[in-house]
Amino acid sequence: MPHTTYTSPDWQSDLEASGYTDFESWWNAEKELVEEGNFRGNDDQSSWSHVSRIKLADGRTVYLKRQQNHFPNNLLLKMKKVLTFELEWRNYQRLQEAGVPTLNIIHFASRKQNGNRQCIIVSEELAGMTPLDDLIRCFEKTAWPSRTQRLAMLDAIEKVIRKMHDAGIIHNALYGRHIYLNIPIIDGKAVIPDDFHACLIDLERTKFPGVNSPKLITNDLEKMYRRIPEWPARDCLWFLKRYLGIEKLTPEAKTIARQIAATRKPKSA
Incomplete structure (x- = not known):
């Protein structure tokens, strides 16, 4: 595996000013872990992957993902020793x-x-954005937005998924925690903006099955709704019709709707 490096030209001087000039400086950076590490193998050094939060000298926050010998479950990729973060970068x-x-x-x-084999990815903080999972928990504790606002949120998400699927790409891990909306949570309350936009994170398992693949539905939409069972069902149906570009359910759309509904079992109290 050749040594491969990329740095965004827009960030290079700021990263260097904070002391991050080479692989070693990132590898040994002071780190605030934001989630428990993922370990495999006989000991903690066999295979591991971490995500940390770092504040730069200019006050901005970035996220550092580091891993060592952390290969995907795919046998061919594992034999080729392709790291999961290399897949995410591609x-x-x-x-x-x-x-x-x-x-x-x-x-x-x-x-x-x-x-x-070691790999690092550094990403810009998604300032002012919140994972869909966290938003739903916030809505459940406080109050759900109006239906007009909810549909506007789903519309922003649908546009991102539609663009991805139109390119024949599936995210393949389309859970609420990987879908971000520009809705900050301040003092325990969601601050609803006038307009919404969405983006996706965690791209390690993304695949390219093509625009006609049934996996667009089964591997993405079903997976997404399975993980957000609290979202009102009629909104989900609206989203599906929007995604399919129809106003009324066709027999094919009804089949898809039933498949999605079967995955959306409400969480136990």
Whole structure:
């Protein structure tokens, strides 16, 4: 695996000013873990993956993802020793080419060190944006927005998914925690903007089955709605008709609606 590096020209001077000039400076950065590491193998050094939060000298926040010997479950990719963050970097570039809104990766690097394969990804903070999962929990505790606002949120999400699927791409992990909306939560309340936009994160499992693949529905839409059972069902039906470009349900659309409904079992109290 050759040593590969990319740094966004818009960020290079600011990253260097904060002391991040090479792979080693990122690898040994002071890190505030934002989620538990993912470990595999016989010991903690066999295979691991972390996500950390870092504040730069100019006050901006970035997220650092580091991993070592962390390969996908796909046997061929595992044999080729392709790291999951390398897959995410490739997928990110494909989604950028297709015009699909995602997180903004500002630095990528990979290397082989002492027999270990290592990779890092640095992304810009999604300031003012919140995962759909967190928004739903907030709505459940406070109050759900009006239906007009809810449909506007779903419309923003549908536009992103539609653009991705029109390019023959599936996210393949389209859970609420990977869908962000420009709705900040301040003091426990969601601050609803006048207009909505959405973007996607976590692109490691993204695939390219083509525009006519049934996986567009089964691997993305069904998966998304399975993980947000609290969202009102009639809104979900509105989303499906919007996605399919129809005003009334056709027999085919009814079949799809039933498939999605079967996955949306409400969570137990």
